Amino acid sequence: MKKGYCPIDTFIQSIKGKRKGTIILHLFIEKRRYNELAKLMPDISERMLSKQLKELEEDLLIQKTIYPEVPPRVEYSLTNLGKEIQPVLKSMFRAGIHLEKQMEK
Amino acid sequence: MKKGYCPIDTFIQSIKGKRKGTIILHLFIEKRRYNELAKLMPDISERMLSKQLKELEEDLLIQKTIYPEVPPRVEYSLTNLGKEIQPVLKSMFRAGIHLEKQMEK
DNA sequence: CAGCATCCGTGAGGATACTG
DNA sequence: CAGTATCCTCACGGATGCTG
Numbered sequence: 001m002k003k004g005y006c007p008i009d010t011f012i013q014s015i016k017g018k019r020k021g022t023i024i025l026h027l028f029i030e031k032r033r034y035n036e037l038a039k040l041m042p043d044i045s046e047r048m049l050s051k052q053l054k055e056l057e058e059d060l061l062i063q064k065t066i067y068p069e070v071p072p073r074v075e076y077s078l079t080n081l082g083k084e085i086q087p088v089l090k091s092m093f094r095a096g097i098h099l100e101k102q103m104e105k
Numbered sequence: 106m107k108k109g110y111c112p113i114d115t116f117i118q119s120i121k122g123k124r125k126g127t128i129i130l131h132l133f134i135e136k137r138r139y140n141e142l143a144k145l146m147p148d149i150s151e152r153m154l155s156k157q158l159k160e161l162e163e164d165l166l167i168q169k170t171i172y173p174e175v176p177p178r179v180e181y182s183l184t185n186l187g188k189e190i191q192p193v194l195k196s197m198f199r200a201g202i203h204l205e206k207q208m209e210k
Numbered sequence: 211c212a213g214c215a216t217c218c219g220t221g222a223g224g225a226t227a228c229t230g
Numbered sequence: 231c232a233g234t235a236t237c238c239t240c241a242c243g244g245a246t247g248c249t250g
Binding site (some may be wrong): 122156177 | 224
Binding site (some may be wrong): 001003004005006007008009010011012014015016019021022025041043059060081084085087088089091092093094095096097098099100102103 | 106108109110111112113114115116117119120121124126127130146148164165186189190192193194196197198199200201202203204205207208
């Protein structure tokens with residue numbers, strides 16, 4: 001991961017990628033397979049999804065478990081680091097609802 | 106402001122611009138003039154700074170007060186909406202420190 | 211099933227110079 | 231002092247197709 005100019009910048013960089021917030025939100029609930037995530041977020045292309053997943057993995061926020069089966073099975077879940085930012089993401093979610101209400105006016 | 110795919114996305118969009126987090130952080134402390142902000146963040150070009158300020162203003166997170174003096178004086182401060190997201194930004198700051206510690210390993 | 215490869219458009223953001 | 235204007239570059243992200 002790249003360190004930002006200040007801590008808040010670092011944090012934003014790690015979660016600002018396309019739909020990263022939503023991905024983490026889904027993984028809060030439970031671990032998910034690649035295709036499950038793809039179906040949960042139809043608006044994001046598969047190329048983008050795999051790219052974001054890889055970045056989140058490199059940033060140590062999520063991890064994947066590969067089961068050597070046929071057909072292949074891969075499950076994504078939060079790392080401990082990822083779980084630790086859960087309350088922050090939740091308050092961001094709430095703040096987002098608040099911002100959207102303001103936009104209506 | 107643009108509404109995102111979900112609230113957390115909306116929130117991220119409103120603060121992900123270049124150094125926006127830092128700008129808001131500075132305005133938490135006290136209202137600032139344009140040049141003060143520029144000096145506090147030497148890494149951002151003036152063009153970028155004025156652009157980010159304008160966007161934050163359009164998103165109703167900050168406001169500016171223009172004093173009809175010579176030389177001109179303009180002060181930027183947080184709106185009520187901006188103040189309301191303060192705790193969120195603060196926890197993002199703390200999380201950022203945490204992420205940076207992990208990066209060292 | 212879970213992806214990567216390739217090609218490509220758009221816009222975020224940088225550098226520099228100018229103005230009311 | 232507090233910005234705008236102009237130009238330019240590069241990486242974010244889209245679309246489509248292929249593979250272990």
